[in-house]
Amino acid sequence: MSKVKRLDKNYFLTEDVLYLAKDLLGKVLVTSIEGQRTAVMITETEAYKGPVDRASHAFGGRRTRRTETMYLPGGCAYVYLCYGMHHLFNVVSAPAGVPHAVLIRAGKPLEGVPLMMDRRKMDKMEKRLTAGPGSLSRALGISTALDGEQLEGPKIWMEDRGIQFQENEITAGPRIGVDYAGEHALWPYRFYLKSSQWVSKR
DNA sequence: AACATGATAAACT
DNA sequence: GTTTATCATGTTC
Numbered sequence: 001m002s003k004v005k006r007l008d009k010n011y012f013l014t015e016d017v018l019y020l021a022k023d024l025l026g027k028v029l030v031t032s033i034e035g036q037r038t039a040v041m042i043t044e045t046e047a048y049k050g051p052v053d054r055a056s057h058a059f060g061g062r063r064t065r066r067t068e069t070m071y072l073p074g075g076c077a078y079v080y081l082c083y084g085m086h087h088l089f090n091v092v093s094a095p096a097g098v099p100h101a102v103l104i105r106a107g108k109p110l111e112g113v114p115l116m117m118d119r120r121k122m123d124k125m126e127k128r129l130t131a132g133p134g135s136l137s138r139a140l141g142i143s144t145a146l147d148g149e150q151l152e153g154p155k156i157w158m159e160d161r162g163i164q165f166q167e168n169e170i171t172a173g174p175r176i177g178v179d180y181a182g183e184h185a186l187w188p189y190r191f192y193l194k195s196s197q198w199v200s201k202r
Numbered sequence: 203a204a205c206a207t208g209a210t211a212a213a214c215t
Numbered sequence: 216g217t218t219t220a221t222c223a224t225g226t227t228c
Contacts, residue, residue, distance in 0.1 A: 083207050
């Protein structure tokens with residue numbers, strides 16, 4: 001067995017959000033909500049490069065009540081409501097004042113599968129349990145109540161369980177659902193595990 | 203008015 | 216099985 005290490009604040013302080021988005025593949029995201037534990041291995045991410053990225057809520061250094069969380073020091077959660085019903089979870093990165101973030105889009109279920117199915121109102125196991133950012137958050141019990149929450153626990157944290165991937169096991173491509181960003185939408189800022197069954201479908 | 207989505211249903215192959 | 220259209224839903228700007 002590989003050793004388990006909880007990712008600490010320093011890990012998230014890098015300004016290289018593309019590296020971080022890629023490196024988060026294979027890391028384990030754990031939540032403990034009302035004492036109920038669930039976990040997934042991250043299989044799909046997207047980088048949002050703050051000020052220079054038209055697809056980012058913080059494009060051009062935009063500061064609003066919603067985006068303020070992204071300007072906090074790396075290592076906290078940015079959770080916002082999308083389309084009035086989906087709670088999208090991002091990892092804030094870079095030092096305070098640099099609003100970079102990584103959207104976590106999908107994972108492979110590891111712990112608490114019955115609870116996750118219950119939250120998703122599914123009566124049999126399906127691939128969509130934790131595929132797609134809205135579904136993933138739902139399964140893990142993540143809501144906007146966790147916006148700004150530190151990723152060092154006790155409610156939510158990330159672990160390195162020694163799972164590593166080679167470059168050729170990772171695919172990079174355009175981000176999903178950001179057509180409004182024009183040519184920036186075509187930047188290859190989405191990363192996912194090529195052979196995984198647990199990624200969101202096109 | 204726009205929005206970093208997902209469930210569903212209908213009409214395909 | 217797959218693609219396509221439609222719509223639910225509420226906060227932000």
